[in-house]
Amino acid sequence: MNAPLALRCYALLLHLYPAPFRTTFGCEMSEVFGLGLDEAVRRGGWMLIAFWLHESLSLIPAALAEHSRAWRQRRRDPAFLAYIDLLAARWIARVVSLLICGIMLSGLGTLAQPIASPTNLLQLFGLGGLLLAWRWERLGGIVISLSGLLNSLIMFGLMLLVIPSSPIIGVLCALTWGGPFLIFGWLFIKIGRRARQRAA
Amino acid sequence: MTTIQTQDELPLTESTFFILLSLAGGPRHGYAILKDVQTLSDGRVNLSTGTLYGALSRLLEQGWIARLDSSPAPEEARPRKEYILSDLGRRILNAETARLSSLAERARLRLAGGEA
Incomplete structure (x- = not known):
């Protein structure tokens, strides 16, 4: 997968997060992901696969945790x-x-x-x-x-x-x-x- | 926040501790925190982007860190966001460091055969 496509995929995956979180941190997260991806591409081979697995597998629990936190905050409103x-x-x-x-x-x-x-x-x-x-x-x-x-x-x-x-x-x-x-x-x-x- | 209230926040999770520790060295942007946490933990704590920003969002909300715009580099279109440790965050980091030191000291004494 080439880098721009990977970045677009990651930007799509960010939609798993609550909208306010995405608005605040979405651009930064894409930027940090891009820098990590560059480094993984430079190191090549298994490092790239490991990077993708690490990022994508942790994204779902992190997004769920954010939804749960957002829900707890809303319940106080x-x-x-x-x-x-x-x-x-x-x-x-x-x-x-x-x-x-x-x-x-x-x-x-x-x-x-x-x-x-x-x-x-x-x-x-x-x-x-x-x-x-x-x-x-x-x-x-x-x-x-x-x-x-x-x-x-x-x-x-x-x-x-x-x-x-x-x-x-x-x-x-x-x-x-x-x-x-x-x-x-x-x-x-x-x-x-x-x-x-x-x-x- | 008083000392007792600071104690209520302890113990910190390992990733929170390393993020605060990374920011104790000065303001950093997201990727720099990620790499610094990896270095500080000897490669043991490898935060993903999602985990890092989840933690940063929580720490911002608790007031332990603050977010600032850094001046953009000439090739950058917009300013990068940097994170900085707040006074409260520093107090909590100090309290956690003292707690860990005390634990380590007790363990050392016990292992050396003395009274803990």
Whole structure:
């Protein structure tokens, strides 16, 4: 392998390092590698092979150590921790809301009422909001909350009409139908707000 | 950093010790440190470029060394970076040297049959 090609290969291998490290030390490392390579070429034969092996085999553990150090430093940064919290909250909300979507959609078909009943349509409205929240968290959150509120009110009203003597059953039904939407709506609105604050 | 805090940093790894020792002789650039470490350790410590710069980055962060621009040679387009031992680095190197001397002295006494 000729020297310029070896230097280009080494410059490519430097991409294994974290970007800030590469920015600070990349040029110097290439320079030092070039000087070592010149010396190994002068000495020739096995020295060149030994030099290449020594440099390339130690590069991977050294790059891993730098990544690990960079990660430890970032973990001490409150802004980074807040970002990780936001990311975790966002994905938990997304995955759990998908599960809720699945459960509710499978439940709609088994109900005794027609699929186009007002409560079913409101549920579908809420489920649409959950999907909307994947892309537009605040808007999705508002749609979900609205759906949850209307679902709860309608269910409470219906149960009061059916069993007027037991409002507690009405409250329980209202919470069962609208509760998950209210929780996820609030969560997505909060995540959206945090994301906007972070972006600002 | 107090003496107690300096003691907390000890013992140094062999490569750290030799890098600091190399810089105790004056400012040096990367390749000069690499060759000097090899000479100081009688060829036993052969740092690769990656290992050397990983160590230099850590030492810079700890404030044991500093990085400076040296004036470029006429054929060089840009200034070379040189590394210099800081006061803290020198204190730590002195403490490690004293620790190693004390260890060696105890070993010598014990091997000579005296009390250690």
